[in-house]
Amino acid sequence: MSKTIVITSGKGGVGKTTSAINLGAAINHFGGDVIIIDGNLSTPNIGIHLGAPEVPITLNQVLSKKEDLFEAVYEHESGLKIIPSSLSIKELKKTKPEEIKNFKKEFENLAEYVIIDCAAGLGNEALSTIEMADELIIITNPEMPAITDALKTIKIAEELKKPVMGTIITRVRKNNSEMKPETVKEMLEVPILGMIPEDEDIQKSLNKKDAIIHTHPKSKSARAYKEIAAKITGVEYNSDKDKETLMEKIYKKLGIKK
Ligand SMILES: Nc1ncnc2c1ncn2[C@@H]1O[C@H](COP(=O)(O)OP(=O)(O)OP(=O)(O)O)[C@@H](O)[C@H]1O
Ligand SMILES: [Mg+2]
16 A cells, blocks of 8 residues: 655754655665655756756646656666656646645655655745645654644644654754753654754765665765665664764775776
């Protein structure tokens, strides 16, 4: 049976797209059949992150019923499937974001895990994807403005009777000025699925146009995403055993590829 997981936040720029891609890649790494859908139609990023910025057929044409859904599915070399949205403003103007709700069943026929990257805010576009969720994952940073918006999103989810799987706290620096995970948990009253550290390798993976799970599989953030994916899929995973060995670190410093 397929499950639709919507990655949302409230506040923009907190790490939704990064999390959608890397959770999807990590679930795929553990053998799950995954499709990532760019539900952020106004400012789509999935194609950019995964090296498919300009594709001939996008979710936009599917929503406006000009193309069949299958034509908009692209397969990454890892086996991860994606449906990018169009970068064109002209296409965006022709698209009705609320149409996405009508495709839930069709998306679920494409993979076991349907992961939808959501637009920021709580406007029509974000709400249309939230309404499709079997479960929601709320992304936040350990800072008050992000947490306040996350709380608002959780309240809306409650009103819509959409279960919240939990929150992922991203860009964690572990300094004194950021909020502690216990405080975040107390405020949001949902489980913390995991914490993703601030990691410069994330930017490097973006430059390489691929998930950090693929470009830096042993980095601290890749292992953190794998831990969450393991929980979701019920796979056993020990992130300590997945660390870089001393020799691997030395090879990397010397720029030697094994
Ligand atoms: N753990 C991390 N460490 C360092 N940089 C990160 C981390 N997570 C995300 N980023 C960076 O933060 C920026 C915002 O991330 P992302 O695009 O995933 O956020 P978003 O919530 O999808 O934004 P939007 O609301 O605009 O769609 C990106 O430049 C991304 O590379
Ligand atoms: Mg995004």
